[in-house]
Amino acid sequence: MPPPDSASQASTLTSVVSQDQGGVRLDQFWMRHAEDQGVARSRIQSWIKNGLALINGSPCLRPGRRLAPGDRLELRAAVPNSGLTPENRELHVLYHDDDLVILNKPADLVVHPAAGLDQGTLVHRLLHHFPELAGKGAGGMDTSRPGIVHRLDKDTTGLLAVALNEPTRLCLASAFAAREVEKVYLALVHGRPRAEGIVDAPIGRHPTLKTRMAVTEKGGKPAHSAYTLLWTAPEDRFSLVQVRIASGRTHQIRVHMRHVGHPLLGDPTYCPASFTSWQDDIPCLNALLRRPMLHAWKLGLPHPRTNQPLSFVLPPPKDMLRVILVGSRTTQRVGLTGMPGCGKSLLLADLAALGLPAWSADKAVAELYLPGRDGWELLRRNFGDRFIPDPEGPVDKRALLNALRETPHLRRELEALIHPLARHHLEDFWQAHRKHRVAAAEVPLLLETGWPSDFDLIVGLACDPDRRRAWLRSDRGWDENLLADMESWQWPEAKKIRACHLVVTNPGTRDELAQKARSLVDVLQWLRQQGVRRILARITALVAPE
Known part of the structure; x- marks a missing residue:
């Protein structure tokens, strides 16, 4: 008998073939004999082929050799050391x-x-x-x-x-x-896939990049994945999907989700750079994406001894939840509105002093009316020299205001021209400050113009009517007729305030209004935190065991 390999442990099994075992194959005999030791038939066949089995003292290299009653058998079981x-x-x-x-x-x-x-x-x-x-x-x-x-x-x-x-x-x-084992994964993928889908596409080695796998027309192995959309982040940036796989090919989910146009977040191998540009707008997100966002979520299998079904569910790890929460961040777009003279501009200035990016509709319109700007051009094109006497000069704002007061349809016509330009200006502002957690815009006619969809939160500034009207008369020189006209162009104060999500009362002094601004910032932060908690609760409910 050949000596055992030096890197092996060896033990010798001996037996004699009984009368009722005559005609049994050599490998089957030893399989039954060693069954209680958990030795695989393939391993026994390998030992036989390597000359470690003897029949009546002579080596036998054929696993299928039929045995005769009385044969004396030996098997030197060589178990390689793993090292x-x-x-x-x-x-x-x-x-x-x-x-x-x-x-x-x-x-x-x-x-x-x-x-x-x-x-x-x-x-x-x-x-x-x-x-x-x-x-x-x-x-x-x-x-x-x-x-x-x-x-x-x-x-x-x-x-x-x-x-x-x-x-x-x-x-x-x-x-x-x-395919008696249930394997369900959770994955974060770019974009928003369909509600559900099946990917039945063979997977093999990439034809040119040998370290990668790919969906291949020839030479690939069958691969089947079924995904279900669970949740999508704001602006359809990315989605949480569950993926059930029947096969288990290398990188199967990563390859299949890329194949349907929704590669995994954090996957440098299968996710093209064209999918990831939005990530740069979310502070800290790229630092969290250190791996493909894939998690083996559910595993169901029959117990190997009792055949009773076992089922396990494991919620996603912390890094995956952090990516969901951080990747879901959006700029909290806050709109300030209120009646003329309520102090909106002062409150906006206080918020800007606290670090919030700030935008004013009045200032935006004033810029649009500068010579050569879009608003100025529209006035020249539609009204000639009526409001711009000098072809290269400024808008005659007094003449414009008087015309608006005298001719209601002219006001509506001008709003139809200027408001879209101002709204585009606002959209540019949001885009420029998309990395900020919160930004504020003051829009006197926010509710009247139908812009609420541009905001996540509308804050109304309430002020004592007598006090604000007195201020407009003394500081702006408005008479009663102008006051009445300007207020008639807006909703009644009570209706306006009721339509706001939050109401801040102007206490009447600059210091007190500045304190109101600080309190508002705290409330805004609390609301953002509540939003994070809602997302976390939603995800937790989706991935919890049934």
Whole structure:
């Protein structure tokens, strides 16, 4: 008999073929004889072919050799040493019995050793926490990846099943092959996919980039994924989807979601740069996207010994939730409105002094009326020299105001010309400050012009009518007729204030109004925090166990 390999442990099994065992194949005989030791038939066949089986003292290299009653048999079971050193590092065990372990695999952890990687894998940790994987009870297992029946990519988190003995491994491998195992993932993908979809496209090596996989017309292996849209972030930036896979090809979900135009967030391999430009507008988001946002969420399988169904659900990790919350941030667009003389401009100035980007409709319109600007050009084109006597001079605002007071339809005509320009100016303001958490715009006719959709929150500034009218008379020189005309162009004060989300009362002094501005900033921050909590509650409800 040949000596065992120096890198192997050896034990010799002996037996005599009984009368009722006559005609049995050699490999079948030893399979039955070693069944209680969990040795795979393929491993026994390998030992036989390597000359480690003897019949009546002579080596036999044929696993299918039929035995005769009375044959004396020997089998030298060669179990290669793995050479793997157990590593005492953290392992998140969710379920454990004599046959099976269910783990929560973290990101940045390779499942098993490979060429050039002989330490720091999940298998090294398993060997420390479950030494039986390297012991006699693990006979027949692949010693480079003991217990591994399926795997997750290095940066994929979530549920992973590990067999603690060879019969369990064979049973689980059979269940995976027969598609009796439920595998459902959570993924964050760019854009907003359809409500649901099926991707049935073969996957193979990329034709030119050999380190990547791709949907291939020829040479690929069948791959089937079914996704369901769960939630979409503001502005359709990205979505949370669940993906159920029947097959288990390398990078399957990453490749399939890219194939349908919705690659995973944080995936440098399969996500083109054209999808990621919006990420630069969200402070801190790129720093969080250190891996493809993929998580093994649900795992259902029959128990290898009892065949009873086991089901596990693991909510997404913190980094995935942080990406959802940070990636959902939008600029809180606050509109200030109120009656003439209520102090809107003063409140806006106080908010600007506290660091909020600020925009004023009155100032925007004044800029539009500057010579050569769009508003000025419209006035010249539609009214000739009626309001611009000098072809290159400024707008005669007094003549314009008098005409608006005298001719109601002219006011409506002018609003139809100027308001779209002012609104475009506002849109540019929001875009310029899209990285800020909050920005404010003062618009006297915000409600009357139908602009509420441009704002997330409308703040009305209330003021004692007698006080604000007295101020307009003394500081702006308005008479009673002008006061009446200007107020008639707006909603009644009571209706205007009722339509606002928040109401700030002007207490009458600059210091007190400045304090109101500080309080408003605090309220705005609290509302943003509530928005974050609502998103978190929504996601938590979506991914919780049923």
